Amino acid sequence: MLKVNNIEVVYNDVILVLKGISLEVPEGGVVALLGANGAGKTTTLKAISGILDSENGDLEDGEIEFMDEPIHRMDPDRIVRLGITMVPEGRRVFEDLNVVENIMIGGHVRRDRAQVRKDLDMIFDYFPVLADRKGQLAIFLSGGEQQMLVIGRALISKPRLMMLDEPSLGLAPLLVREIFGMLKRINSEQNTGILLVEQNARIALNFARYGYIMENGKIMLDGPRELLMENEDVKEFYLGVTDEDKKKSYANVKHYKRRKRWLS
Amino acid sequence: MDGGLLFFFQLLVSGVAVGCLYALVALGFVLILKATDILNFAQGEVIMISAFICYFLVTTLHLPFLVAVLITCAAAGLMGILTERLVLRPMLGEPVFAVVMVTIGLSIFLRSMTGILFGHNNLVFPSPFPKETVKMGGIILSQTQIWIMISTLALIIAFFLFFKYSRMGLAMRGTADDQNVAQLMGISVKRVFAMIWAVSFVSAAVAGIFLANVMVINLGLSFVAVSAFPAIILGGLESIPGAIIGGLAIGIIENLAGGYLDQIIGGGVKDVTPFVVLFLILMVRPYGLFGKKEIERV
Ligand SMILES: Nc1ncnc2c1ncn2[C@@H]1O[C@H](COP(=O)(O)OP(=O)(O)OP(=O)(O)O)[C@@H](O)[C@H]1O
Ligand SMILES: [Mg+2]
Numbered sequence: 305m306l307k308v309n310n311i312e313v314v315y316n317d318v319i320l321v322l323k324g325i326s327l328e329v330p331e332g333g334v335v336a337l338l339g340a341n342g343a344g345k346t347t348t349l350k351a352i353s354g355i356l357d358s359e360n361g362d363l364e365d366g367e368i369e370f371m372d373e374p375i376h377r378m379d380p381d382r383i384v385r386l387g388i389t390m391v392p393e394g395r396r397v398f399e400d401l402n403v404v405e406n407i408m409i410g411g412h413v414r415r416d417r418a419q420v421r422k423d424l425d426m427i428f429d430y431f432p433v434l435a436d437r438k439g440q441l442a443i444f445l446s447g448g449e450q451q452m453l454v455i456g457r458a459l460i461s462k463p464r465l466m467m468l469d470e471p472s473l474g475l476a477p478l479l480v481r482e483i484f485g486m487l488k489r490i491n492s493e494q495n496t497g498i499l500l501v502e503q504n505a506r507i508a509l510n511f512a513r514y515g516y517i518m519e520n521g522k523i524m525l526d527g528p529r530e531l532l533m534e535n536e537d538v539k540e541f542y543l544g545v546t547d548e549d550k551k552k553s554y555a556n557v558k559h560y561k562r563r564k565r566w567l568s
Numbered sequence: 569m570d571g572g573l574l575f576f577f578q579l580l581v582s583g584v585a586v587g588c589l590y591a592l593v594a595l596g597f598v599l600i601l602k603a604t605d606i607l608n609f610a611q612g613e614v615i616m617i618s619a620f621i622c623y624f625l626v627t628t629l630h631l632p633f634l635v636a637v638l639i640t641c642a643a644a645g646l647m648g649i650l651t652e653r654l655v656l657r658p659m660l661g662e663p664v665f666a667v668v669m670v671t672i673g674l675s676i677f678l679r680s681m682t683g684i685l686f687g688h689n690n691l692v693f694p695s696p697f698p699k700e701t702v703k704m705g706g707i708i709l710s711q712t713q714i715w716i717m718i719s720t721l722a723l724i725i726a727f728f729l730f731f732k733y734s735r736m737g738l739a740m741r742g743t744a745d746d747q748n749v750a751q752l753m754g755i756s757v758k759r760v761f762a763m764i765w766a767v768s769f770v771s772a773a774v775a776g777i778f779l780a781n782v783m784v785i786n787l788g789l790s791f792v793a794v795s796a797f798p799a800i801i802l803g804g805l806e807s808i809p810g811a812i813i814g815g816l817a818i819g820i821i822e823n824l825a826g827g828y829l830d831q832i833i834g835g836g837v838k839d840v841t842p843f844v845v846l847f848l849i850l851m852v853r854p855y856g857l858f859g860k861k862e863i864e865r866v
Contacts (some may be wrong), residue, residue: 389753446687
């Protein structure tokens with residue numbers, strides 16, 4: 305469904321941030337994009353959404369296709385109309401709008417206005433807490449409620465692909481589990497494809513079926529989640545599992561080598 | 569009612585009428601300011617040009633007043649869209665300061681064009697409202713004043729409904745709130761900005777048409793924009809209800825001050841009152857009644 309082919313992104317004409325990223329999300333698939341701070345995960349999502357312009361970023365090379373249509377030259381509103389909606393990082397609610405208005409604005413691209421009103425109930429069905437806060441200004445919601453709100457706001461556009469940027473950030477584990485449970489339900493009930501950006505690899509790999517690991521603007525590793533979870537490097541650097549009992553000296557050498565490879 | 573109280577209410581109500589005009593002018597400023605962070609210095613010229621256009625439609629083309637009003641509003645809306653397209657959009661990404669300078673340039677351009685097209689004479693608008701005054705509970709009002717209040721109220725209600733319930737209105741509020749996220753919702757920010765300029769110019773046009781009914785029309789009409797500044801500051805710069813309440817408050821204060829103090833000082837109080845108020849607000853509450861108190865951490 306989504307094909308990103310070897311894209312390069314430059315900020316301010318000089319800073320090369322993405323150095324040839326390729327990834328794919330199949331129809332209804334759940335894919336995770338992992339990586340440390342500054343790896344370029346958010347930039348990748350921005351490139352797909354077509355909003356690099358407003359940040360002085362430029363797609364210098366590569367193509368992005370969605371449903372076999374090139375989208376990398378399109379305005380962001382057309383991309384949303386085609387069915388890609390992004391939930392940006394940091395729970396960016398419209399603070400001066402109430403809960404219902406926040407969700408309704410997510411349906412901006414839809415022509416069937418009456419149906420949008422009905423779909424509001426579907427959102428409240430997924431996130432019942434929001435139903436209790438209908439008229440409240442979004443700024444007064446808790447962090448978890450705001451995260452649910454921005455997911456609901458994206459969902460009402462009926463996306464074929466929803467891209468989420470670190471939805472777990474700063475939320476309590478219980479809440480994170482609840483939100484990912486809902487995302488799973490949305491994925492299976494609506495057949496919405498999900499591209500999930502996370503720093504928390506444990507959460508992401510529990511959720512996604514396929515993962516890409518990014519470092520320094522490149523994809524270092526990708527594969528089905530079982531494979532990634534078995535991978536020693538992933539275990540050590542992303543899942544925080546270390547085998548203390550292994551021969552220490554040898555492990556250190558390997559550690560060094562591996563780190564070098566990851567960071568080069 | 570005794571004479572003193574009646575005098576007070578008379579000043580109050582006619583102050584509301586003046587305040588309505590301030591509110592409309594302030595509204596025009598605030599709409600653009602809120603959505604785009606630009607203080608449009610050409611707003612006064614739009615008011616003036618609308619007055620001229622309406623005058624031209626009524627006197628030269630002999631159109632009925634209402635038709636002239638509608639055409640004037642449509643022309644102002646179109647002017648707003650064109651301004652956004654031709655003047656503002658090429659400035660996208662430039663510092664706000666540079667954009668504001670461009671609006672000053674635009675104001676000079678519009679002023680000269682108006683001078684060329686309509687001349688520099690004082691024109692008197694043939695008022696469509698009957699001359700007879702209306703007496704309500706002892707308070708005497710001209711029909712123009714009454715229509716100013718009714719129209720402003722209608723326009724404010726229309727704006728409220730538009731922003732609260734329409735898809736475009738919601739998109740505008742979202743864009744004013746967070747432009748980047750609005751883009752991610754599939755809102756064309758370019759189109760929203762064009763619409764904002766259009767709505768703002770229509771608001772200015774309505775103010776212009778009514779001003780033409782109470783003042784002579786000449787190039788000086790654009791200075792009412794400056795008199796609306798205290799209203800904008802009082803309202804808190806970026807608040808739409810603030811602009812309306814600020815406008816009404818300034819109108820009322822100005823009229824009361826004029827009514828009571830002119831006899832003592834000997835005239836001219838009305839013209840300075842708004843700026844005295846402005847001075848006081850800036851000292852006591854610089855972010856206005858409805859503005860956000862922004863804390864700058866250094
Ligand atoms: N608007 C911008 N202008 C210049 N450089 C930028 C801009 N946005 C991001 N960068 C740089 O691009 C690199 C990648 O940033 P990006 O936000 O994509 O990383 P990320 O993987 O999302 O990180 P995080 O996990 O911290 O969110 C960083 O080095 C960052 O400094
Ligand atoms: Mg990021």
